[in-house]
Amino acid sequence: MRCRAKICGITSVADALMVSAAGVDAIGLVFYPKSKRHVDIAQATEICRAVPPFVTTVGLFLDAQPDFVRTVLASVPLDVLQFHGSESPEYCRQFPRPYMKAVGMKGLAESGGFTAYADRYPDAQGFLVDSHAPGAAGGTGETFDWTQVPQDYPKPIILAGGLTPENVAEAIRLSRVYAVDVSSGVESAPGVKAPALVQAFMAGMGAA
Numbered sequence: 339m340r341c342r343a344k345i346c347g348i349t350s351v352a353d354a355l356m357v358s359a360a361g362v363d364a365i366g367l368v369f370y371p372k373s374k375r376h377v378d379i380a381q382a383t384e385i386c387r388a389v390p391p392f393v394t395t396v397g398l399f400l401d402a403q404p405d406f407v408r409t410v411l412a413s414v415p416l417d418v419l420q421f422h423g424s425e426s427p428e429y430c431r432q433f434p435r436p437y438m439k440a441v442g443m444k445g446l447a448e449s450g451g452f453t454a455y456a457d458r459y460p461d462a463q464g465f466l467v468d469s470h471a472p473g474a475a476g477g478t479g480e481t482f483d484w485t486q487v488p489q490d491y492p493k494p495i496i497l498a499g500g501l502t503p504e505n506v507a508e509a510i511r512l513s514r515v516y517a518v519d520v521s522s523g524v525e526s527a528p529g530v531k532a533p534a535l536v537q538a539f540m541a542g543m544g545a546a
């Protein structure tokens with residue numbers, strides 16, 4: 339099966355159309371106010387309405403108030419939610435959308451390991467493994483040991499954290515994941531995606 343691609347931290351219609359034309363399967367919109375890639379509801383609505391069919395729109399939240407998530411969902415046509423903080427299973431399942439739970443892989447082995455963590459979220463659509471420590475914010479732009487990515491978990495695994503055009507083929511070879519997720523590795527500035535880097539990233543995936 340081919341490895342799918344999500345590009346996160348889209349902040350403009352132009353970038354959404356550019357990465358869609360490059361062949362990505364999903365775009366991510368960051369609703370975390372402290373992020374340099376944060377979008378407001380008006381921007382996000384405009385972006386989601388502009389993406390072509392069959393490109394999935396993902397909303398990233400980090401320990402947001404439930405009312406804020408509901409307010410976003412009332413206006414922005416998101417397909418999937420990505421919870422990147424310390425959200426509980428009960429929190430994640432309360433919204434009328436499928437969700438992915440981000441898992442901070444740093445130090446996870448000492449606190450029970452991936453399976454124990456993921457099993458707490460039986461209704462998650464998939465798990466996004468990132469390089470941060472559990473409880474810390476992700477989006478660090480750093481990699482982690484890709485051989486630690488679980489191989490036999492019965493849900494899709496999405497690999498994130500410090501991926502670039504140069505390392506994505508090796509990351510896919512070592513991790514055998516369902517999908518990869520990149521943000522800072524294809525940017526010319528925070529929140530601004532560089533067409534040449536996006537194309538090189540997609541070509542790098544094809545070399546895996």
Ligand SMILES: O=C(O)c1ccccc1N[C@@H]1O[C@H](COP(=O)(O)O)[C@@H](O)[C@H]1O
Binds near residue numbers: 478519
């Ligand atoms: O993009 C952000 O600013 C961000 C902020 C807080 C949590 C997660 C964030 N982004 C997500 O982090 C991973 C890895 O990003 P990178 O490729 O290492 O820059 C990815 O899922 C982003 O969507």
